[in-house]
Amino acid sequence: MERWCGMAVVVLLALSVRWAVSLHPYSGAGKPPLFGDYEAQRHWQEVTLNLPIRQWYFNSSDNDLQYWGLDYPPLTAYHSLLCAYVAERINPAWVALHTSRGHESPAHKLFMRATVFLADLVIYIPAVVLYCCCLKETSTKKKCVSSQAASALCILLYPGLILIDHGHFQYNAVSLGFALWGVLGVSSDRDLLGSLAFCLALNYKQMELYHSLPFFCFLLGKCFQKGLKGKGLGLLVKLACTVAASFTVCWLPFSTEREQALQVLRRLFPVDRGLFEDKVANVWCSLSVFVKMKDLLPRDTQILVSFCVTFLSLLPVCTKLTLHPSPQGFRFALVACALSFFLFSFQVHEKSILLVALPVCLVLHEIPFMATWFLLVSTFSLLPLLLRDGLLMPWAATAVAFCTASTTCFPLWAEASEEEALRLGPFCKAARRCVPQRRLVLLPCMLRGLFLASVTVMVLLTLMTVTLDPPRKLPDLFSVLVCFVSCLNFLFFLVYFNIIIIWDSKNGRTQKKVN
């Protein structure tokens, strides 16, 4: 009873914050002719409602793909259709073909915000609550109620997702929520349900591919563990069937003709849009400050290079996960893989950082210090985007709120002084054999110093971005700086997460031996 009351209070608080953020402007509000993601979503409703399914992804006189053409997988389209039905019942002018283009009104904003709110409430939040209720207590002390509610509070208050979904306007909570259901299913040995949920996520946003490798490796590793000749094979076949079946169902209307499916795929992976979009805190965008890769190399080479680098950075983690599958390792692998994809892959959006942030939220209770740090950096990297949308106030408020919540709920600073709590113990032991003792003792101190430096730089850059006008010659100076700083941080985190994953199982083994 008390436990559920605590959870209920947390959820209600999270919902209040979400709705309060949604009262602020959305992307492209009052900015014709292109508007922003809000108009994109509205336009998809218009298209899916008024055109037959066969024309959704094709350019035609009724469907100008240059103007926010549909470029997400079928499930997004179905969701738009569902919303469009409701919108039509309320006010047909919102989704009328052609005439509704660029429609903006307070009532319509209310409707759109409500759809995001509902999606969040139905898919993402229950998954988070369930995940936190399943958390095992790490320490022996009996304090279950508050620490579960505390984790839920921090995860639900993560600013990035709230700001992008309820401020900027997107439906990331749906795909991330499905992915989270997938994680929940797979970690609790309900592999079929888990993979079904993940397939739904994948069919909602193709960006969920960032998470697909850990899922694949973890499930494959499980099959290996059970023995590929006996139970493992059975599981593998069942999983394959589940995935195939769910994909077939989602793609049914498009699988009748070859050309349909190909066109959808072309829309999903627009290779001609370049190595990166806008200003992203990934390696390619940061490198472009020094070397203009985009212009130097032909497109095919770019794709090849980014593919190779991504693949190489993924390899150790995925191998490790396949050989030693464990739910905990799986969560860390999700972080590392998503981060690799974000940093190195082709055509990355700044919003894709949410795909990394979700698994980081899941390890928040295990490594609170590093996770909070990462989540703050990820929120910071969204600053230029949100500033354009006029969301500075909610950005700052939610970021500070998140910081407050996590410092109150977890003993961040005390924890940051211990190697074990940072999961660096095994690594340090291994490293001590090669490096003189003295330097490694300082590792936690160095981390704390880095944290302070990183936070200071972020605060200073924020203040500069908000208050100063950039020099006329370099109008994007601040947003490039923000991306660059975030990228450096992310690279550091990539190294950190790879280290703890690779040195992890030795830790597990030694502990078992000790026990």
Add this chain to the structure above:
Amino acid sequence: MAASGPVQGSGNWFSALALGVSLLKCLLIPTYRSTDFEVHRNWLAITHSLPLSQWYYEATSEWTLDYPPFFAWFEYVLSHIAKYFDHEMLHVHNLNYFSTKTLLFQRFSVIFTDVLFVYAVHECCKCVGGRRASRELTEKPQFILSALLLWNFGLLVVDHIHFQYNGFLSGLMLLSITRLFQKRHMEGAFLFAALLHFKHIYLYVAPAYGAYLLRSYCFTANKPDGSVQWNSFSFIRVTSLGLIVFLVSALSLGPFLALNQLPQVFSRLFPFRRGLCHAYWAPNFWALYNAADKVLAIIGLKLKLLDPSKVPKASMTSGLIQQFEHAVLPSVTPLATLVCTLVAILPSVCCLWLKPQGPRGFLRCLILCALGSFMFGWHVHEKAILLAILPMSLLSVEKAGDASIFLILTTTGHYSLFPLLFTAPELPIKILLMLLFTTYSISSLMTLFRKEKPLFNWMETFYLLGLVPLEVCCEFVFPFTSWRLEYPFTPLLLTSVYCAVGITYAWCRLYVSMLTSPPAGKTKKQ
């Protein structure tokens, strides 16, 4: 791990609570704001651009200055910060002026002045007993009290959405109560005197202050049976109290006395031309009275006992402040309400005099005064319920019986604030915040008093649960029915009558608990 978990978050939980709610307030900046926003902008303009002698005569806008001088000075100080934001808002003739900077300035002025409220809550927490040594932080009375006060739904809604400055005024009141708890009577009296000159609505609770200070401070000793020992009267104490009150009043009203404007100031402060009830009936005795009148009139018309031509047509909640003639029951005059209020307050003040129960008895009497005037006052606003709810939070964490009264009072009182926010975008936020506060207050107080008997009996549970269908009917079903045009005021009427029942009930229970409780002297001797 060393000191771990949320349990041992030493002292920073308080700052986390305070910071958290301030950030939520920042998120609420773009929400709907009522005409009070323009009222306060106009006052900024009046105090900034006109000389003192014009303040209470200026009538360009219909929202004339009708708060006491200290509040006018407060606006004057604010206006000197406002000029750095947007100077245009400080022109008296710029009626209904709006700009983003004006919005930011006014909203932030409320958020920042709430610092006083936060400080007062911090002080308050020192007063509540920590007898129940509990290891869980979330089960400490101090934690629960600060959450109940800082995250109070009524303050959030009235100050940060509807727009008013109740935060720092309530802070002053809480601070003055705390000082009395800490036996720093002079400070308490000074703060309350100042508060009266900020907002004169606090006159309602002045009898409690007067009786308490006179009885427990000016008389320094009691007879063994607890009654007053007349020869222990301290003349120095009463003089110094009088001097403080006099000095504060002189500072506030003196300039206007010198300008010979005192009658004008008072005519602005106490406008009796307004009606018995506000546009929306506050859930008090008169709401029940009016409703009874309506019902009797309808019955009378049905049974042909009344002449239809003599029944007045005006519907009271149609949105205008207007005089209203009752059809069946006798009409109520301002004098009648004054008498009723005095009669309602008198027993509690007498009780405070006859069997003093220390500062807790005073607090109970103060709440009863606030509630009594809310129940029977002339032209009461629904917001005035905050005057009772906030001090009641202090009592709620100490005794199970008070906790139960508090929960009924706050839940119904807060629900009765719903009609303040009638715009669609604010509908979810008000429901969510209300649910948040109600869930938290009920669950935390139940946890705190889990060893005692249940906080609610079946009737109270039933009544509180009844708020849910009421809300569903009023805001989700009714607007889609055909009655919407014919009887537009039905939801308001239902809301205020339903809430009036709960508030009356809580008032009666609180009265009973005050009259029946034993004097403090006896319990202390044990």
